[in-house]
Amino acid sequence: MTVSLLLNFGLLVFLVAVALALAHWRHLFPVAMLTGLYSLLSASLFTVLNAPDVALTEAAVGAGITTVLFLATFGLTRAREKPVKSSRRLIGLALTAVTGAILVYASLDMPRFGAPDTPVQTHPLRDKYLVASQDEIHIPNTVTAVLGSYRGYDTLGEVAVVFTAGMGVLMLLGRGRRGRKQNPE
Amino acid sequence: MMLIAGILGVAVTMLLILVRVLAGPTTYDRILGINLFGTxxxxxxxxxxxxxxxTDYLDLAxxxxxxNFIGTIAVLKFMQYGDLGWAGDVEDDTDV
Structure with missing residues (x-):
């Protein structure tokens, strides 16, 4: 479908532009807001690619929680990036380029988008989950059925991990605020 | 056909907003731009x-x-108070 192809292209171009700005800006407050925009963009990309559950997670975590956490952290630290020596920046650029090249090389091994002969499509379990999940759990979305029911304990464990991490972050941020209260102006 | 025209229109608007966010001289331009971009x-x-x-994607929307609303509120609160502030820190001011 040409429209979705054009849309993918446009969204990817927007993503590149935002990423360049993110790397360029030194003042971290606009950067924190722009990461939210980046995440909204990638979430719309996921939606266009027919992955609404991934898009939902991306938007909730990337655009919602991460922005708020960054801002809360700026309340405790400074909102300006420390200048870095140019030699160290070059090392960082080289590392990023190498990692990116390896990832692109690895992506060449991936099956084509929507190819019919991948293991996902040909595995005998596919029919079991696609068909039987409708009768067994009555959830129209198969991904949700697998996440919420077939591997429910795994998801429960993940939720516990995320909850613990959230508690830890909240305690860190809260302590900073209480500490400031103890020495009033 | 109308829907495709609508999508194109929204994409062009996104482009314009993105230019404003990236160029936009003050922080307020950027905040407004990012809020609009969410919309x-x-x-x-x-x-x-x-x-x-x-149509089940509408829940996603x-x-x-x-x-988007929560993010904008957090950003504006940070601009106003310097952190995300307890309600108890600012007794004299209305808290969001």
């Missing part, structure tokens, strides 16, 4: 939902609207 994302998802005939 455009909601519209884009709604249009994609109707064009692909998967609603969630995005909520997240």
């Amino acid at each position: 455009k994302t909601v519209l884009l998802i709604a249009l994609v939902a109707f064009i692909t005939d998967r 609603l969630t995005y609207a909520l997240i």
